[in-house]
Amino acid sequence: MDVCTGESTTLAAPRAPRLVVLHALAAGLDFDRYFRWRRTREGDPFFVRFPGFGSALFTGTVEGAREIFRAPPDALEPPRPNPIEPLVGTAALILAAGERHRRDRALLAPAFHGARIRAYGTIIRDSVLREMSGAEPGGRAWRPGVRIDSRAAARAITLRVILAAVFGVDSYERRAEYTWAVGEFLTAFSGPLMLMPSLRHGMFGAAPWDRFVAARARLDRLILDDIARRRTIVGDQATDILGMLLSTRYDDGTAITDDELCEQLRTLLVAGHETTATSLVWALFHLHREPGTLARLRAELRAAGPEADPAELARLPYLDAVCHETLRLHPAVPIVLRRLTTPYPVRGVALAAGDTMGVAVPLLHTDPRVWPQPERFRPERFLERRYGPFEFAPFGGGHRRCVGAALADYELRIALATIVNRVRLRLPPRYANGRAPMSVPHNIATGPHRPIPFDVVSDLRHEGV
Numbered sequence: 001m002d003v004c005t006g007e008s009t010t011l012a013a014p015r016a017p018r019l020v021v022l023h024a025l026a027a028g029l030d031f032d033r034y035f036r037w038r039r040t041r042e043g044d045p046f047f048v049r050f051p052g053f054g055s056a057l058f059t060g061t062v063e064g065a066r067e068i069f070r071a072p073p074d075a076l077e078p079p080r081p082n083p084i085e086p087l088v089g090t091a092a093l094i095l096a097a098g099e100r101h102r103r104d105r106a107l108l109a110p111a112f113h114g115a116r117i118r119a120y121g122t123i124i125r126d127s128v129l130r131e132m133s134g135a136e137p138g139g140r141a142w143r144p145g146v147r148i149d150s151r152a153a154a155r156a157i158t159l160r161v162i163l164a165a166v167f168g169v170d171s172y173e174r175r176a177e178y179t180w181a182v183g184e185f186l187t188a189f190s191g192p193l194m195l196m197p198s199l200r201h202g203m204f205g206a207a208p209w210d211r212f213v214a215a216r217a218r219l220d221r222l223i224l225d226d227i228a229r230r231r232t233i234v235g236d237q238a239t240d241i242l243g244m245l246l247s248t249r250y251d252d253g254t255a256i257t258d259d260e261l262c263e264q265l266r267t268l269l270v271a272g273h274e275t276t277a278t279s280l281v282w283a284l285f286h287l288h289r290e291p292g293t294l295a296r297l298r299a300e301l302r303a304a305g306p307e308a309d310p311a312e313l314a315r316l317p318y319l320d321a322v323c324h325e326t327l328r329l330h331p332a333v334p335i336v337l338r339r340l341t342t343p344y345p346v347r348g349v350a351l352a353a354g355d356t357m358g359v360a361v362p363l364l365h366t367d368p369r370v371w372p373q374p375e376r377f378r379p380e381r382f383l384e385r386r387y388g389p390f391e392f393a394p395f396g397g398g399h400r401r402c403v404g405a406a407l408a409d410y411e412l413r414i415a416l417a418t419i420v421n422r423v424r425l426r427l428p429p430r431y432a433n434g435r436a437p438m439s440v441p442h443n444i445a446t447g448p449h450r451p452i453p454f455d456v457v458s459d460l461r462h463e464g465v
Contacts, residue, residue: 014046014057014349030438031334031446035060035360044363045347053081053197056337056356057346060363062370064347065390068336068359069397071344074098076400079339079356083194084444086212087270089263093403094271101400103250108264108403110248111241117410119239120165121310124411127160128418137172142423142456150284151451154277154415161411162272166265167226168240181219182269186443188212194441219269223262241268268404271444275332276408276415278447283326283416285436285452286377288427293379294420297322301421306461314413321379323412327394329377331361332445336396361393422461425454 038046039060049055056079059065077097088094093104110116131153134141142148156179163169163178188211192199202210230246242265249255256264287294300318301308313319336359343350346357366374370391371381389397395405402408419425426432437448 014042030440032362032439035334035363036366039360039363045349048358050083053079053083054356056358057349057351058335058358058360058363059347060360061347061367062364062388062390065359065364065393065397067346068338068357069390069393071338071340071398072342073102073399075340075342075344076338077341079337081197086200086216087189087444088267091260091263092267093264094267104264105403107245107248107250107256111244112404112406114406116239116244117406118311120161120407120410121314121414123164124161124414125310125418127157127164128415129422130160131157132419132422137176144456144458146456148425148454148456149451150281150454151277151448154280155273157415158273158277158280158411159269161276162269164240165407166241166268166272168243178219178222178269181215181222182273184215185212185219186270186274188215189443194443219266220262223265223269224258227258227261227265241265271402272404272407274443274447275445276411278332278442278445279323279326279330279408279412280415281448281452282330283322283412284419284425284454285427285431285448286326286329287322287420288425288454289432290377293322293377297420301417306421310414313417314410316413316417317383318379319413319417321382323409323416324382324392325377325379326412328365328371328392330439330447331365331394332447333396333402334361334439334446335359336361336393338400359393359397364391364393367391422459424457424460424463426457428453428455 035058038048038058044061045057045059045064047055047057059068078095080095082095085095093101093108096104130136131139132142133139136156140146140148159179159182160175163175167178169175169178188208190208190212192208199207200209201207202213204210205214226242227246230242242261245256245261245264287297297318300316301313304312304316337356338358339356340351340353342353344357345351351357365371368374370387395402395408431437431452437450437452439446440449
Protein backbone atom coordinates (compact mmCIF):
# COMPACT_ATOMS: atom_id res chain seq x y z
CA MET A 1 0.00 0.00 0.00
CA ASP A 2 1.31 3.45 -0.93
CA VAL A 3 0.35 5.52 2.12
CA CYS A 4 0.87 8.83 0.31
CA THR A 5 -1.42 8.07 -2.63
CA GLY A 6 -3.78 5.63 -1.01
CA GLU A 7 -3.50 3.31 -4.03
CA SER A 8 -3.47 -0.44 -3.45
CA THR A 9 -0.14 -2.12 -4.12
CA THR A 10 -1.08 -5.54 -2.83
CA LEU A 11 -4.12 -7.78 -2.79
CA ALA A 12 -3.30 -9.20 0.65
CA ALA A 13 -6.17 -8.53 3.04
CA PRO A 14 -5.31 -6.52 6.17
CA ARG A 15 -5.39 -8.32 9.48
CA ALA A 16 -7.31 -7.34 12.60
CA PRO A 17 -5.05 -6.40 15.56
CA ARG A 18 -4.59 -9.08 18.18
CA LEU A 19 -4.31 -6.92 21.30
CA VAL A 20 -7.97 -5.97 21.08
CA VAL A 21 -8.35 -4.26 24.45
CA LEU A 22 -5.23 -2.12 24.02
CA HIS A 23 -6.33 -1.00 20.56
CA ALA A 24 -9.83 -0.23 21.83
CA LEU A 25 -8.39 1.86 24.67
CA ALA A 26 -6.11 3.75 22.27
CA ALA A 27 -9.01 4.50 19.94
CA GLY A 28 -11.25 5.55 22.81
CA LEU A 29 -8.61 7.91 24.20
CA ASP A 30 -7.82 9.67 20.92
CA PHE A 31 -9.65 8.61 17.74
CA ASP A 32 -7.71 10.96 15.48
CA ARG A 33 -4.25 9.94 16.62
CA TYR A 34 -5.15 6.24 16.63
CA PHE A 35 -6.48 6.35 13.08
CA ARG A 36 -3.41 8.26 11.84
CA TRP A 37 -1.12 5.76 13.52
CA ARG A 38 -2.89 2.79 11.94
CA ARG A 39 -2.79 4.37 8.47
CA THR A 40 0.90 5.22 8.76
CA ARG A 41 1.75 1.76 10.07
CA GLU A 42 -0.44 -0.41 7.83
CA GLY A 43 -1.80 1.72 5.01
CA ASP A 44 -5.43 1.91 3.92
CA PRO A 45 -7.74 0.05 4.54
CA PHE A 46 -7.21 -1.44 8.00
CA PHE A 47 -9.26 -3.45 10.49
CA VAL A 48 -10.30 -2.21 13.93
CA ARG A 49 -11.80 -4.58 16.49
CA PHE A 50 -13.72 -3.56 19.61
CA PRO A 51 -14.60 -5.96 22.46
CA GLY A 52 -18.19 -7.09 22.10
CA PHE A 53 -18.69 -5.43 18.70
CA GLY A 54 -16.45 -7.39 16.33
CA SER A 55 -14.24 -6.02 13.57
CA ALA A 56 -14.75 -3.25 11.03
CA LEU A 57 -12.71 -2.51 7.92
CA PHE A 58 -11.92 1.21 7.86
CA THR A 59 -10.86 3.44 5.01
CA GLY A 60 -9.98 7.12 4.96
CA THR A 61 -9.58 7.68 1.22
CA VAL A 62 -11.84 9.30 -1.35
CA GLU A 63 -11.96 6.02 -3.24
CA GLY A 64 -13.00 4.08 -0.17
CA ALA A 65 -15.62 6.64 0.85
CA ARG A 66 -17.08 6.51 -2.67
CA GLU A 67 -17.37 2.73 -2.52
CA ILE A 68 -19.05 2.76 0.91
CA PHE A 69 -21.42 5.68 0.30
CA ARG A 70 -22.42 4.29 -3.11
CA ALA A 71 -23.07 0.78 -1.84
CA PRO A 72 -26.62 -0.42 -2.68
CA PRO A 73 -29.01 0.65 0.11
CA ASP A 74 -30.53 -2.82 0.31
CA ALA A 75 -27.08 -4.29 0.98
CA LEU A 76 -26.57 -2.20 4.13
CA GLU A 77 -27.81 -1.96 7.68
CA PRO A 78 -26.49 -0.42 10.91
CA PRO A 79 -24.03 -2.66 12.76
CA ARG A 80 -25.44 -4.66 15.66
CA PRO A 81 -24.79 -4.65 18.53
CA ASN A 82 -24.43 -0.90 18.30
CA PRO A 83 -22.56 1.21 20.88
CA ILE A 84 -25.24 3.94 20.93
CA GLU A 85 -28.31 1.72 20.85
CA PRO A 86 -29.11 2.22 24.57
CA LEU A 87 -29.04 6.00 24.01
CA VAL A 88 -31.26 6.25 20.96
CA GLY A 89 -33.34 3.06 21.07
CA THR A 90 -34.04 0.37 18.51
CA ALA A 91 -36.75 2.42 16.75
CA ALA A 92 -34.46 5.41 16.09
CA LEU A 93 -33.78 6.35 12.48
CA ILE A 94 -30.04 5.95 13.10
CA LEU A 95 -30.53 2.21 13.68
CA ALA A 96 -33.33 1.50 11.20
CA ALA A 97 -32.66 -0.54 8.06
CA GLY A 98 -34.33 -1.44 4.78
CA GLU A 99 -37.96 -0.49 4.28
CA ARG A 100 -38.22 0.70 7.89
CA HIS A 101 -35.42 3.20 7.29
CA ARG A 102 -37.04 4.48 4.08
CA ARG A 103 -40.43 4.94 5.78
CA ASP A 104 -39.05 6.69 8.87
CA ARG A 105 -36.71 8.92 6.90
CA ALA A 106 -39.59 9.99 4.65
CA LEU A 107 -41.56 10.83 7.81
CA LEU A 108 -38.78 12.86 9.46
CA ALA A 109 -37.10 14.55 6.50
CA PRO A 110 -39.77 17.26 5.88
CA ALA A 111 -39.11 18.65 9.37
CA PHE A 112 -35.58 19.57 8.25
CA HIS A 113 -36.30 21.13 4.86
CA GLY A 114 -35.05 24.62 4.07
CA ALA A 115 -38.14 26.72 4.87
CA ARG A 116 -38.62 25.05 8.26
CA ILE A 117 -34.93 25.37 9.13
CA ARG A 118 -34.93 29.09 8.32
CA ALA A 119 -37.86 29.56 10.69
CA TYR A 120 -35.57 28.53 13.56
CA GLY A 121 -33.09 31.36 12.90
CA THR A 122 -34.54 33.74 15.46
CA ILE A 123 -34.76 30.94 18.05
CA ILE A 124 -31.05 30.24 17.59
CA ARG A 125 -29.99 33.88 17.82
CA ASP A 126 -32.20 34.50 20.87
CA SER A 127 -30.81 31.43 22.64
CA VAL A 128 -27.27 32.76 22.21
CA LEU A 129 -28.21 36.24 23.41
CA ARG A 130 -30.01 34.76 26.41
CA GLU A 131 -26.90 32.81 27.38
CA MET A 132 -24.65 35.85 26.93
CA SER A 133 -26.95 38.06 29.00
CA GLY A 134 -26.99 35.64 31.95
CA ALA A 135 -30.80 35.74 31.88
CA GLU A 136 -31.24 32.10 32.91
CA PRO A 137 -31.32 31.48 36.68
CA GLY A 138 -27.76 30.78 37.77
CA GLY A 139 -26.34 32.24 34.58
CA ARG A 140 -23.53 34.79 34.31
CA ALA A 141 -23.53 37.73 31.93
CA TRP A 142 -20.62 37.81 29.49
CA ARG A 143 -19.08 41.00 30.87
CA PRO A 144 -15.39 42.03 30.70
CA GLY A 145 -13.36 40.03 33.20
CA VAL A 146 -15.70 37.04 33.30
CA ARG A 147 -14.33 33.60 32.37
CA ILE A 148 -16.69 31.46 30.28
CA ASP A 149 -16.75 27.66 30.13
CA SER A 150 -17.40 27.41 26.40
CA ARG A 151 -18.54 23.79 26.53
CA ALA A 152 -21.15 24.43 29.21
CA ALA A 153 -22.33 27.59 27.45
CA ALA A 154 -22.53 25.91 24.04
CA ARG A 155 -24.48 22.97 25.45
CA ALA A 156 -26.94 25.33 27.14
CA ILE A 157 -27.42 27.28 23.89
CA THR A 158 -27.97 24.25 21.67
CA LEU A 159 -30.20 22.44 24.18
CA ARG A 160 -32.49 25.48 24.35
CA VAL A 161 -32.61 25.54 20.55
CA ILE A 162 -33.44 21.85 20.17
CA LEU A 163 -36.08 22.00 22.94
CA ALA A 164 -37.78 24.91 21.20
CA ALA A 165 -37.44 23.42 17.72
CA VAL A 166 -38.58 19.90 18.68
CA PHE A 167 -41.08 20.49 21.48
CA GLY A 168 -41.88 24.19 21.32
CA VAL A 169 -40.66 24.52 24.93
CA ASP A 170 -40.60 28.21 25.85
CA SER A 171 -41.03 28.24 29.65
CA TYR A 172 -38.07 28.19 32.01
CA GLU A 173 -39.70 25.60 34.29
CA ARG A 174 -40.21 23.00 31.54
CA ARG A 175 -36.81 23.74 30.04
CA ALA A 176 -35.20 23.23 33.45
CA GLU A 177 -36.87 19.82 33.76
CA TYR A 178 -35.54 18.74 30.38
CA THR A 179 -32.09 20.20 31.02
CA TRP A 180 -31.72 18.23 34.24
CA ALA A 181 -33.11 15.02 32.73
CA VAL A 182 -30.93 15.21 29.60
CA GLY A 183 -27.84 15.96 31.69
CA GLU A 184 -28.47 12.98 33.98
CA PHE A 185 -29.19 10.75 30.99
CA LEU A 186 -26.00 11.62 29.12
CA THR A 187 -23.81 11.52 32.24
CA ALA A 188 -25.11 8.06 33.18
CA PHE A 189 -24.10 6.60 29.80
CA SER A 190 -20.40 6.30 30.53
CA GLY A 191 -17.62 5.28 28.15
CA PRO A 192 -17.40 1.74 29.58
CA LEU A 193 -21.15 1.22 29.07
CA MET A 194 -20.82 2.39 25.47
CA LEU A 195 -17.79 0.28 24.57
CA MET A 196 -18.41 -2.86 26.67
CA PRO A 197 -21.87 -4.43 26.28
CA SER A 198 -20.97 -6.97 28.98
CA LEU A 199 -21.49 -4.20 31.56
CA ARG A 200 -25.10 -3.62 30.51
CA HIS A 201 -26.61 -5.67 33.34
CA GLY A 202 -28.37 -4.60 36.51
CA MET A 203 -27.38 -5.29 40.11
CA PHE A 204 -30.33 -4.52 42.38
CA GLY A 205 -30.35 -0.87 41.32
CA ALA A 206 -26.68 -0.23 42.22
CA ALA A 207 -24.89 -0.90 38.93
CA PRO A 208 -24.02 1.83 36.38
CA TRP A 209 -26.50 0.20 34.00
CA ASP A 210 -29.28 0.54 36.58
CA ARG A 211 -28.55 4.25 36.95
CA PHE A 212 -28.59 4.73 33.20
CA VAL A 213 -31.88 2.87 32.75
CA ALA A 214 -33.47 4.98 35.50
CA ALA A 215 -32.21 8.21 33.89
CA ARG A 216 -33.55 7.12 30.50
CA ALA A 217 -36.94 6.34 32.02
CA ARG A 218 -37.11 9.83 33.59
CA LEU A 219 -36.34 11.51 30.27
CA ASP A 220 -38.84 9.30 28.42
CA ARG A 221 -41.58 10.25 30.88
CA LEU A 222 -41.07 13.92 30.03
CA ILE A 223 -41.19 13.19 26.31
CA LEU A 224 -44.24 10.92 26.54
CA ASP A 225 -46.06 13.51 28.68
CA ASP A 226 -45.49 16.12 25.95
CA ILE A 227 -46.66 13.69 23.26
CA ALA A 228 -49.83 12.89 25.21
CA ARG A 229 -50.57 16.55 25.92
CA ARG A 230 -50.10 17.56 22.30
CA ARG A 231 -52.38 14.76 21.04
CA THR A 232 -55.25 16.31 23.01
CA ILE A 233 -54.94 19.71 21.30
CA VAL A 234 -57.44 19.88 18.45
CA GLY A 235 -56.35 21.75 15.35
CA ASP A 236 -52.81 22.28 16.66
CA GLN A 237 -50.97 24.47 14.16
CA ALA A 238 -47.61 24.22 15.93
CA THR A 239 -44.52 24.74 13.82
CA ASP A 240 -42.25 22.59 16.01
CA ILE A 241 -41.08 19.13 14.98
CA LEU A 242 -43.31 17.25 17.46
CA GLY A 243 -46.42 18.98 16.13
CA MET A 244 -45.44 18.19 12.56
CA LEU A 245 -44.76 14.51 13.27
CA LEU A 246 -48.07 14.11 15.08
CA SER A 247 -49.91 15.32 11.99
CA THR A 248 -47.85 13.31 9.47
CA ARG A 249 -48.74 9.85 8.23
CA TYR A 250 -46.85 7.04 6.57
CA ASP A 251 -47.70 6.22 2.95
CA ASP A 252 -50.20 3.59 4.11
CA GLY A 253 -52.07 6.15 6.24
CA THR A 254 -50.86 4.89 9.64
CA ALA A 255 -49.31 7.15 12.26
CA ILE A 256 -46.13 6.67 14.27
CA THR A 257 -46.74 5.12 17.70
CA ASP A 258 -46.00 7.01 20.92
CA ASP A 259 -43.14 4.70 21.88
CA GLU A 260 -41.52 4.97 18.45
CA LEU A 261 -41.99 8.72 18.42
CA CYS A 262 -40.43 8.93 21.88
CA GLU A 263 -37.25 7.22 20.63
CA GLN A 264 -37.05 9.46 17.54
CA LEU A 265 -37.44 12.56 19.70
CA ARG A 266 -34.91 11.30 22.24
CA THR A 267 -32.44 10.83 19.40
CA LEU A 268 -33.05 14.39 18.18
CA LEU A 269 -32.50 15.71 21.72
CA VAL A 270 -29.22 13.85 22.18
CA ALA A 271 -27.77 14.17 18.68
CA GLY A 272 -29.27 17.58 17.99
CA HIS A 273 -27.53 19.51 20.75
CA GLU A 274 -24.33 17.71 21.75
CA THR A 275 -22.86 17.59 18.23
CA THR A 276 -23.54 21.24 17.40
CA ALA A 277 -22.32 22.40 20.81
CA THR A 278 -19.02 20.61 20.23
CA SER A 279 -18.62 22.19 16.78
CA LEU A 280 -19.30 25.65 18.21
CA VAL A 281 -16.59 25.19 20.85
CA TRP A 282 -14.03 24.08 18.25
CA ALA A 283 -14.90 27.00 15.94
CA LEU A 284 -14.36 29.53 18.73
CA PHE A 285 -11.14 27.78 19.76
CA HIS A 286 -9.56 27.93 16.30
CA LEU A 287 -10.73 31.47 15.54
CA HIS A 288 -9.09 32.77 18.71
CA ARG A 289 -5.79 31.10 17.81
CA GLU A 290 -5.83 32.70 14.36
CA PRO A 291 -6.17 36.50 14.73
CA GLY A 292 -6.17 37.10 10.96
CA THR A 293 -8.99 34.64 10.41
CA LEU A 294 -11.02 36.13 13.25
CA ALA A 295 -10.49 39.67 11.90
CA ARG A 296 -11.63 38.64 8.42
CA LEU A 297 -14.77 37.02 9.80
CA ARG A 298 -15.56 40.08 11.92
CA ALA A 299 -15.15 42.32 8.86
CA GLU A 300 -17.64 40.21 6.92
CA LEU A 301 -20.14 40.31 9.80
CA ARG A 302 -19.66 44.04 10.25
CA ALA A 303 -20.39 44.60 6.54
CA ALA A 304 -23.62 42.59 6.88
CA GLY A 305 -24.75 44.99 9.61
CA PRO A 306 -25.63 44.57 13.30
CA GLU A 307 -29.29 43.83 12.55
CA ALA A 308 -28.68 41.31 9.77
CA ASP A 309 -31.39 38.66 9.51
CA PRO A 310 -30.25 35.17 10.62
CA ALA A 311 -30.96 33.78 7.14
CA GLU A 312 -28.70 36.47 5.66
CA LEU A 313 -25.93 35.63 8.12
CA ALA A 314 -26.13 31.96 7.18
CA ARG A 315 -25.37 32.85 3.55
CA LEU A 316 -22.13 34.75 4.26
CA PRO A 317 -19.31 33.02 2.37
CA TYR A 318 -16.46 33.39 4.86
CA LEU A 319 -18.65 32.37 7.79
CA ASP A 320 -19.62 29.33 5.75
CA ALA A 321 -15.94 28.56 5.10
CA VAL A 322 -15.04 28.90 8.81
CA CYS A 323 -17.80 26.47 9.79
CA HIS A 324 -16.82 23.99 7.08
CA GLU A 325 -13.17 24.11 8.12
CA THR A 326 -14.18 23.46 11.72
CA LEU A 327 -16.20 20.42 10.67
CA ARG A 328 -13.32 19.22 8.50
CA LEU A 329 -10.86 19.19 11.39
CA HIS A 330 -13.40 18.10 14.00
CA PRO A 331 -16.25 16.01 12.61
CA ALA A 332 -18.56 15.52 15.57
CA VAL A 333 -19.10 11.86 14.67
CA PRO A 334 -15.70 10.61 13.43
CA ILE A 335 -16.69 7.18 12.14
CA VAL A 336 -19.39 6.07 9.71
CA LEU A 337 -20.26 2.37 9.94
CA ARG A 338 -22.26 0.10 7.64
CA ARG A 339 -22.97 -3.61 8.09
CA LEU A 340 -23.30 -5.67 4.93
CA THR A 341 -26.19 -7.99 4.19
CA THR A 342 -24.51 -9.25 0.98
CA PRO A 343 -20.87 -9.66 -0.13
CA TYR A 344 -19.24 -6.40 -1.20
CA PRO A 345 -15.63 -5.32 -1.96
CA VAL A 346 -14.02 -2.29 -0.33
CA ARG A 347 -10.59 -1.10 -1.49
CA GLY A 348 -9.86 -4.48 -2.99
CA VAL A 349 -10.84 -6.40 0.15
CA ALA A 350 -13.69 -8.88 -0.33
CA LEU A 351 -16.14 -8.53 2.56
CA ALA A 352 -18.88 -11.08 3.30
CA ALA A 353 -22.46 -10.66 4.48
CA GLY A 354 -22.35 -9.76 8.16
CA ASP A 355 -19.05 -7.89 7.89
CA THR A 356 -18.80 -4.23 8.86
CA MET A 357 -17.10 -1.47 6.88
CA GLY A 358 -16.50 2.12 7.86
CA VAL A 359 -15.16 5.52 6.88
CA ALA A 360 -12.64 7.10 9.24
CA VAL A 361 -13.76 10.69 8.68
CA PRO A 362 -10.70 12.34 10.31
CA LEU A 363 -8.49 10.50 7.82
CA LEU A 364 -10.73 11.42 4.90
CA HIS A 365 -10.60 15.08 5.94
CA THR A 366 -6.80 15.14 6.21
CA ASP A 367 -5.85 13.21 3.07
CA PRO A 368 -2.90 15.26 1.70
CA ARG A 369 -3.92 14.45 -1.88
CA VAL A 370 -7.09 16.51 -1.32
CA TRP A 371 -6.19 18.89 1.52
CA PRO A 372 -2.86 20.79 1.30
CA GLN A 373 -1.46 21.45 4.78
CA PRO A 374 -4.25 19.30 6.24
CA GLU A 375 -3.44 20.00 9.91
CA ARG A 376 -3.76 23.77 9.46
CA PHE A 377 -6.99 25.67 10.19
CA ARG A 378 -7.41 27.50 6.90
CA PRO A 379 -11.03 28.36 5.94
CA GLU A 380 -9.89 29.93 2.64
CA ARG A 381 -9.59 26.46 1.14
CA PHE A 382 -13.40 26.31 0.99
CA LEU A 383 -13.49 29.57 -1.00
CA GLU A 384 -10.88 28.33 -3.47
CA ARG A 385 -12.69 25.18 -4.57
CA ARG A 386 -15.73 23.02 -3.95
CA TYR A 387 -15.27 19.63 -2.34
CA GLY A 388 -17.26 16.58 -3.31
CA PRO A 389 -19.32 14.35 -1.00
CA PHE A 390 -16.58 11.70 -0.97
CA GLU A 391 -13.93 14.26 0.07
CA PHE A 392 -15.86 16.19 2.72
CA ALA A 393 -18.39 14.19 4.73
CA PRO A 394 -18.89 15.64 8.24
CA PHE A 395 -22.46 14.29 8.34
CA GLY A 396 -21.80 10.95 6.68
CA GLY A 397 -22.97 10.19 3.18
CA GLY A 398 -25.19 8.20 0.87
CA HIS A 399 -28.79 7.38 1.72
CA ARG A 400 -27.99 7.41 5.45
CA ARG A 401 -26.52 10.94 5.61
CA CYS A 402 -27.63 12.68 8.83
CA VAL A 403 -31.22 13.84 8.41
CA GLY A 404 -30.58 16.84 10.68
CA ALA A 405 -27.47 18.07 8.86
CA ALA A 406 -29.15 21.22 7.53
CA LEU A 407 -30.30 22.29 11.00
CA ALA A 408 -26.87 21.61 12.50
CA ASP A 409 -25.17 23.65 9.75
CA TYR A 410 -27.63 26.53 10.13
CA GLU A 411 -27.40 26.59 13.90
CA LEU A 412 -23.60 26.58 13.94
CA ARG A 413 -23.43 29.56 11.56
CA ILE A 414 -25.93 31.75 13.41
CA ALA A 415 -24.63 30.90 16.90
CA LEU A 416 -21.01 31.55 15.91
CA ALA A 417 -21.85 34.79 14.09
CA THR A 418 -23.86 36.09 17.05
CA ILE A 419 -21.04 35.48 19.52
CA VAL A 420 -18.23 36.83 17.33
CA ASN A 421 -20.28 39.92 16.46
CA ARG A 422 -21.00 40.77 20.12
CA VAL A 423 -17.96 40.16 22.28
CA ARG A 424 -14.20 40.07 22.14
CA LEU A 425 -12.90 36.90 23.80
CA ARG A 426 -9.43 35.67 24.67
CA LEU A 427 -8.08 32.18 25.25
CA PRO A 428 -5.90 31.64 28.32
CA PRO A 429 -2.20 31.20 27.31
CA ARG A 430 -2.32 27.44 27.83
CA TYR A 431 -4.96 27.13 25.11
CA ALA A 432 -3.85 29.99 22.89
CA ASN A 433 -0.28 28.70 22.47
CA GLY A 434 -0.32 25.02 23.39
CA ARG A 435 -1.46 21.92 21.56
CA ALA A 436 -5.12 21.55 20.76
CA PRO A 437 -6.93 19.34 23.29
CA MET A 438 -7.49 15.73 22.31
CA SER A 439 -10.89 14.83 20.89
CA VAL A 440 -12.52 12.03 22.89
CA PRO A 441 -15.94 10.31 22.82
CA HIS A 442 -18.80 12.15 24.53
CA ASN A 443 -21.81 9.85 24.23
CA ILE A 444 -23.02 10.16 20.61
CA ALA A 445 -20.28 12.63 19.57
CA THR A 446 -16.63 13.38 20.20
CA GLY A 447 -15.26 16.62 21.59
CA PRO A 448 -12.42 18.23 23.57
CA HIS A 449 -11.39 16.04 26.48
CA ARG A 450 -11.47 19.04 28.82
CA PRO A 451 -13.52 22.26 28.89
CA ILE A 452 -12.04 25.18 26.93
CA PRO A 453 -12.37 28.49 28.82
CA PHE A 454 -12.51 31.99 27.34
CA ASP A 455 -12.05 35.33 29.08
CA VAL A 456 -14.43 38.10 28.05
CA VAL A 457 -12.31 41.11 27.06
CA SER A 458 -14.91 43.62 25.90
CA ASP A 459 -18.35 44.18 24.42
CA LEU A 460 -17.85 45.07 20.74
CA ARG A 461 -20.99 47.16 20.66
CA HIS A 462 -19.46 49.49 23.26
CA GLU A 463 -16.29 49.75 21.19
CA GLY A 464 -18.21 50.98 18.17
CA VAL A 465 -16.97 48.00 16.14
